[in-house]
Amino acid sequence: MSDTSSGMIQAKPALRRFHQAKWDEPVICELSNPGERGILVPRFDPGAAAAAGGARALIPESMRRISRLRLPEISQARVLRHYARLSQENLGADFNIDVGQGTCTMKYNPKVNDQLARLPQVSELHPLQDEETVQGMLEILYRFEQMLKEISGLDRFTLQPCSGSSAIFTNACIMRAWHRSRGEGGRRDEIITSIFSHPSDAACAKVAGYKVITLYPGPDGYPTVEALKAAISERTAGLIITNPEDTGIYNPHIDEFTSLIHAAGGLCCYDQANANGILGIARAREAGFDLCQFNLHKTFSTPHGCGGPAVGAAGVTSELAPFLPVPTVEYDGSRYYLDWNRPNSIGKVAPFYGVASVVVRAYAWIMNLGAEGLKRVAETAVLNNNYLMKKVLEIPGASVPWPHRRRIEQVRYSWESLAKETGVHSEEIGIRAADYGVHYWTSHHPYVVPEPFTLEPTESYSLAELDEYAGILKHVAEEAVSDPEHVKNAPYASTVHKIDHAPLDDPRRWAITWRAFLRKHGAPAAHCPSNA
Amino acid sequence: MTHPYIPNSAPDTRARMLAALGLKDIDELYAEIPERLRFHGSMNLPEPYADECSLRRHVEGILQRNSSCGDFLSFLGAGCYRHHVPSICDEVNQRGEFLTAYAGEPYDDHGRFQALFEYQSLMGELLDMDVVNVPTFHGFQAAATAARMAARIVQRREVLVPRRMAPSKRSFVQNYCESDVVLREIPDDVSSGLIDQKALAGLISTETAAVYFETPAYLGGIEDGAAITRLAHEKGVLAIACVDPISLGVLAPPGEYGADIACGEIQPLGIHMQYGGGHGGFIATRDEERFVMEFPSRLFGIAPTRVTGEYGFGDVAYERTSFARREGGKEFVGTAAALWGITAGVYLALMGPQGMREVGEGILQRSRYAASRLGNIPGVRAPFLRAAPFKEFVVNFDGTGRSVFDVNRALRARGIFGGKDLSSEFPELGASALYCFTEVHTRADIDRLAAALKEIVTRR
Numbered sequence: 007m008s009d010t011s012s013g014m015i016q017a018k019p020a021l022r023r024f025h026q027a028k029w030d031e032p033v034i035c036e037l038s039n040p041g042e043r044g045i046l047v048p049r050f051d052p053g054a055a056a057a058a059g060g061a062r063a064l065i066p067e068s069m070r071r072i073s074r075l076r077l078p079e080i081s082q083a084r085v086l087r088h089y090a091r092l093s094q095e096n097l098g099a100d101f102n103i104d105v106g107q108g109t110c111t112m113k114y115n116p117k118v119n120d121q122l123a124r125l126p127q128v129s130e131l132h133p134l135q136d137e138e139t140v141q142g143m144l145e146i147l148y149r150f151e152q153m154l155k156e157i158s159g160l161d162r163f164t165l166q167p168c169s170g171s172s173a174i175f176t177n178a179c180i181m182r183a184w185h186r187s188r189g190e191g192g193r194r195d196e197i198i199t200s201i202f203s204h205p206s207d208a209a210c211a212k213v214a215g216y217k218v219i220t221l222y223p224g225p226d227g228y229p230t231v232e233a234l235k236a237a238i239s240e241r242t243a244g245l246i247i248t249n250p251e252d253t254g255i256y257n258p259h260i261d262e263f264t265s266l267i268h269a270a271g272g273l274c275c276y277d278q279a280n281a282n283g284i285l286g287i288a289r290a291r292e293a294g295f296d297l298c299q300f301n302l303h304k305t306f307s308t309p310h311g312c313g314g315p316a317v318g319a320a321g322v323t324s325e326l327a328p329f330l331p332v333p334t335v336e337y338d339g340s341r342y343y344l345d346w347n348r349p350n351s352i353g354k355v356a357p358f359y360g361v362a363s364v365v366v367r368a369y370a371w372i373m374n375l376g377a378e379g380l381k382r383v384a385e386t387a388v389l390n391n392n393y394l395m396k397k398v399l400e401i402p403g404a405s406v407p408w409p410h411r412r413r414i415e416q417v418r419y420s421w422e423s424l425a426k427e428t429g430v431h432s433e434e435i436g437i438r439a440a441d442y443g444v445h446y447w448t449s450h451h452p453y454v455v456p457e458p459f460t461l462e463p464t465e466s467y468s469l470a471e472l473d474e475y476a477g478i479l480k481h482v483a484e485e486a487v488s489d490p491e492h493v494k495n496a497p498y499a500s501t502v503h504k505i506d507h508a509p510l511d512d513p514r515r516w517a518i519t520w521r522a523f524l525r526k527h528g529a530p531a532a533h534c535p536s537n538a
Numbered sequence: 539m540t541h542p543y544i545p546n547s548a549p550d551t552r553a554r555m556l557a558a559l560g561l562k563d564i565d566e567l568y569a570e571i572p573e574r575l576r577f578h579g580s581m582n583l584p585e586p587y588a589d590e591c592s593l594r595r596h597v598e599g600i601l602q603r604n605s606s607c608g609d610f611l612s613f614l615g616a617g618c619y620r621h622h623v624p625s626i627c628d629e630v631n632q633r634g635e636f637l638t639a640y641a642g643e644p645y646d647d648h649g650r651f652q653a654l655f656e657y658q659s660l661m662g663e664l665l666d667m668d669v670v671n672v673p674t675f676h677g678f679q680a681a682a683t684a685a686r687m688a689a690r691i692v693q694r695r696e697v698l699v700p701r702r703m704a705p706s707k708r709s710f711v712q713n714y715c716e717s718d719v720v721l722r723e724i725p726d727d728v729s730s731g732l733i734d735q736k737a738l739a740g741l742i743s744t745e746t747a748a749v750y751f752e753t754p755a756y757l758g759g760i761e762d763g764a765a766i767t768r769l770a771h772e773k774g775v776l777a778i779a780c781v782d783p784i785s786l787g788v789l790a791p792p793g794e795y796g797a798d799i800a801c802g803e804i805q806p807l808g809i810h811m812q813y814g815g816g817h818g819g820f821i822a823t824r825d826e827e828r829f830v831m832e833f834p835s836r837l838f839g840i841a842p843t844r845v846t847g848e849y850g851f852g853d854v855a856y857e858r859t860s861f862a863r864r865e866g867g868k869e870f871v872g873t874a875a876a877l878w879g880i881t882a883g884v885y886l887a888l889m890g891p892q893g894m895r896e897v898g899e900g901i902l903q904r905s906r907y908a909a910s911r912l913g914n915i916p917g918v919r920a921p922f923l924r925a926a927p928f929k930e931f932v933v934n935f936d937g938t939g940r941s942v943f944d945v946n947r948a949l950r951a952r953g954i955f956g957g958k959d960l961s962s963e964f965p966e967l968g969a970s971a972l973y974c975f976t977e978v979h980t981r982a983d984i985d986r987l988a989a990a991l992k993e994i995v996t997r998r
Contacts, residue, residue: 026648033840033849034656034887035663044888045624047896050903051981058906061788061899066926068764069753069790075891076663085887086626089653089880093635096649097642100634107640114543115638118590122597124632130606132614133814134958136950139610142603143813149584156581168675168817171872179713209860209870215717218865256570287568289577303873307543310640311631311877312650314675315815353709357617357676358814366597374593376586379541386544386552388567393555412570440645447641451862468545469555501648503843505850510839513827516854518669518837519662520655522825530847 021481022474024443025499027094034088035520038078044085076521095501097445099310103471105394106436106445108416108460109204109252111282111304116374119367120309128366133358137343143362144342147335150369157380158278158298159291160321164330166360170279171206173299173318174246176331177275178214179352180297180322181244183329184273187350194243194272200229202251202418205450207277211246222454227408228257234266244273249293250280252450252460254391254413256288264294273297273326281305282464283388283415286381290321297322306368317364331355386465387415390472394463395419397476401483403427407455416462418455421483425457430486430493432457437504438485438496442478539588607811611983612955615930615974616756617677617704618814619806621784621897622978624888627808631881640873644851651851654876655838657883661820664786664886664894665800666793668825671835673818673879677803678707680819681750681780682714683869684801687821687832688748688776689719690868696720696745697778700733704756705963724749731757731923731932739769748776748798754785757932757960757972759925764795771796783807783820783882785928787894788902792822799823808885809878818875818882831858834869897977901929904975904984911988912973917995922970929976933957935969938995942971948994954987 049055062070080088104112122128131140151163167173178197185194197211200221208218219237221229228251245267250256257263264274276290276298282305290298302308303316310316322330332351333344344359375383395417398404403424406417421432436446436459449458463472486493497503509515517523540548546555556564568576587593607620614620631637635649644651658670674680685697697715699708701723712721725737733751742749749770753761767777779797781789784806792800800822809816823829830837839854853859860867889897905927912920917937921927935945946956957971964970975984 026646030848031652033652033659034883035659042890043892044626044890045893047889047893047900048622048977048980049896050900050907050977054907054981055900055903057910058903061895061902064899064902064906064926065788066760066762068762068795069760071786071788071790071794073666073791073794075787075894077660077886077889077891077894079890079892080887082626082888085884086629088887089626089630089884090633092649092653093630093633094649095647095652096635096639097646098635098638099640100638102646107642110640112640116543118594120632120637122594122601124628125598125601126606126608127601127604129810129812130608130620131604131813132607132612132620132811132955133618134614134616135605135607135610135612135955136946139605139950139955140813142601145600145603146597153583156583159577168679168875169873171870172675175714175870204872205860205864205867206870206872208865209867212865213714213717213869220864258570258572258575261575284571286581287577288571288575292575292577301873309637310873312636312639312647312654312880313641313672313872313876314874315818315877316873353713354678354706355710355713356814357678357706357710357817361815362813363815366601370593370597373584373587373596374590375541375543376588377581377583379586379588380581380583382541382544382547385564385567386546389552389555389559389564390546392559392567396559412567414568414570437643437645440643445642445646451864465544465546469551497645500645502645502848502850503845505644505852506842506844507852509841510852510854511857513830516830516839518655518658518825518830518839518854519667520659520840521662522668523840525668525825 020477022442026501028501029091029095031088031091033520035078037080037084037088040079042079042081044080044082102444103467103475104445105461105463105467105475107447108462109279111462111464113307113464114466115307115309116371119370122370123363123366128363141342144335146366146369148337148342150365151335153372154300154319154321157285158321159289160298161324162327162330163319163321165317165319165365166331166356167318167320168356168361169314169316170299170301170318171210172355173320174206174277175210175213176320176355177297177299178211180326180329181273182214183352184326185243194241196241197243198237198245200247200251201454202253203248203277204279207246216243227253227255227411231259231262234263238266238270242267242270242272244275246275246277248277248280250414252418254415254417255408255411256414260293279304280415283384285384286377287384296326302364302368307371308364308367315361315364317361383465390463390465390467391415391417394461394472394476398479401480403483416460418449418458418460420455421457421459424483424486428486428490430490432459434494435482435486438482438493439478441497441499444475444478607955610953610955611986613957613973613987614955616958616972618811619974619976620811620978621806621976623808623810624885626888627881627884630884631877636877636880651838653880653883655840655851657879658838660883660886661822664783664791665822666791667800667822669830670820670822671833671837673804673820673875674835675819675874676817677819678710680801680821681707682711683834684778684799684821685711685715685719685750686869688778688799690832691828692747692776694745694747696722697747698722698724698741698749700724700726700751700755702726702731702755702757703752730759730925731755732759732761732925733766735765735769742773742775746775748778750778750780752780754782754928757923758927758930759923760928763792763797764790767795767797782928785898788898804878804882807882809881816878818878830855832868834859834871836871900977901975904979905929905931908975908984911984912991915988915992915995918991930972930974932960932967932970933973940995942969945994949990952990954990
């Protein structure tokens, strides 16, 4: 209890007394009250509607809806309140020190860019409008491609892929098309990647028809040249790899990697998901890559939207440009236009031209920073990361694998010693961290680093915020030692308490829609007040 | 200069942090990137507009060169649609809590999990199906993944697709599936443009995994999904129904006629066109393990917590995904179109059963009215194909002696975007265009189109 009698206001404690919003909202289907309306639909002219007839008359008999549509009936303000409440139960980057979703590059998403992307000259454009009516949009797509060429050193980009994975898949398809064009499509059926590259680098190669060879780290945290040599053969189609890898360690032999792959007749694709720390410092071109991809929703500041919409910009050398998806955006000196006449193209990788509103935001971001600004972004992201690493490694129980290597813009850490000492696992640390209003992410699977966690502070957070984040981890780690059960039973200040995950893996009990839930479990039992 | 987005670029702070690390220069942090890999030049990027005011002016200046469907009266569709976007849809998807969130745990991001579970639930009602995914990129991806899922479920390689599907979609599906699935074309009935069901019966073989069909079809006609599904099932193969969700207040939902996998595009449900950037793909099935385990997407499920009466959410069968098993998972998963999924859920919650019925019926009536008005213009045939349309139909100008290109240019001069030119996609349809009518069109809009077309095609 505070002492209010003195009339003095005390300073806030170092550790934030956070509590996540808890509205206890029902599932929306439970809010239905028959007869309520959320919105009215514009009616057609009554005379013309009567002449046309009703739905029954206008739909062939076998295709008329017979069953009752069981959508909820809810008034407008109540729908708004429901979703506004759910939004409050969600921790966007606008609200937290979002350094805990490592590899995701959770930087500040400038609001002015959102405002620009919502202008009707973007939102109300139909993709099939005549080119003369979309010259502004085409100019932005074109100019943005020129920027990425400069940032990567590669020669052409497509902005159509709708995520990093989609861009990697596009890159894999371009590799496939190039090998086929040389009569080697059948023979070259293997892609090499590394375990600290994103899972999609492996998975997308597989979908494109490739066998996947995964390299594991050597003594310095990245695969050795010898391991790569052993994986290369006449069947090698190419390499898909990140650098720095998800550990944050930069592979300084990357040009030897690309040379060896090229010598074997393969192509090299650079997954630049981790580009934020090397903008203007190191590029795909100098490292010898033939293809690359950038996540505009990571490095180039566009909001993640709970997991999309997004853009993965895929770049290639001029030799591979003929295989890019159609259409490309071109400029003849007086007008911008779409070029569909590309006979060697792999075809379509998105319905139209990708997510233009994301490109507008990313364009505005670069136009705000310029070349020097981008380099300042990278340097500050790396400075922040190394500072945070120093603070985290001061916490007893925290460590990094390959401690002799420097990190670029993120770090995969380990709580291995803390877990051995206390029995508290990394996931549990993360859930307890949620009680202090921050995210925390472990690692992709498999966990090569034991008890992993991955932090990426980007350029967006102040020194005080980095200190606060490290302070939260320190507190939770100390708590794991002093009261491990308390950590294991977290969260306490979240919207919900510990979830029983078992039903989610049990086909008899899982429920992926409300109707499936009702069928399997019946209506939820009436909630009795505890004093009833 | 200290940039507003980069707090620790303030010189004093930077110096303090470097000192804390025992470094003199920031370049020491890059010591592990060898000189030969360093970029020594200066990126040739345009001079920046460092302040927000100038930046805004610059970008707006470029965008002013666009004319939108707010400036013109548009009858474009063909995969991207101008339906009314309720204000609440924008209000919700612009909230920073959703807009700037990503991949938190259910404890940080309960709201995202619940909102997407609700999206799945509302789509499940609309489709009459028990399992719906967190949206994938777009309807093209949904169709391609549905084809791959069917091939894995049935353990066969061939999927039959209609000859009249959108060529761009066909190209996408072909590219996505080609290493594992063979696509074979189903001929169309020439007069209706719909699937030739007799030919389809002859095509289904022991190689066939599934029949993929679209209703409404790309050229607008309502395909008899019930009959095609029955035929597929008689031959022991799966039926994949690609449907327009905004039609399902009045059209039979795929679950009702027994389709095994439903897929399609959620952009019509409260999402702006955004030059083709407002897409999201849904995939739905029955609640059978052999179907569920083939989804590559995330599937959010509801689960109890340790507190009575509290709803928790989480990933269903996570082990099937590439997040869990890399190339051993089903296809791949990652960032896609979650925000549009939340938005489509808001749309369905607002519309309710009556709204969805009314919007469907109103669209049908506008299409019928437009067909009668356009069909009366000398030399114009509308609808050109003999199939009941939902919101789109083919208009043919052969009898006018004019190309679609000419007609559309003349319409543009009158402030109208005419239908999509089909002349290069399907040359055998002659001078044909695909016109789209939705609830945003008034009778006066359609009359204006008819009057403009009449004037254009009868002018000497």
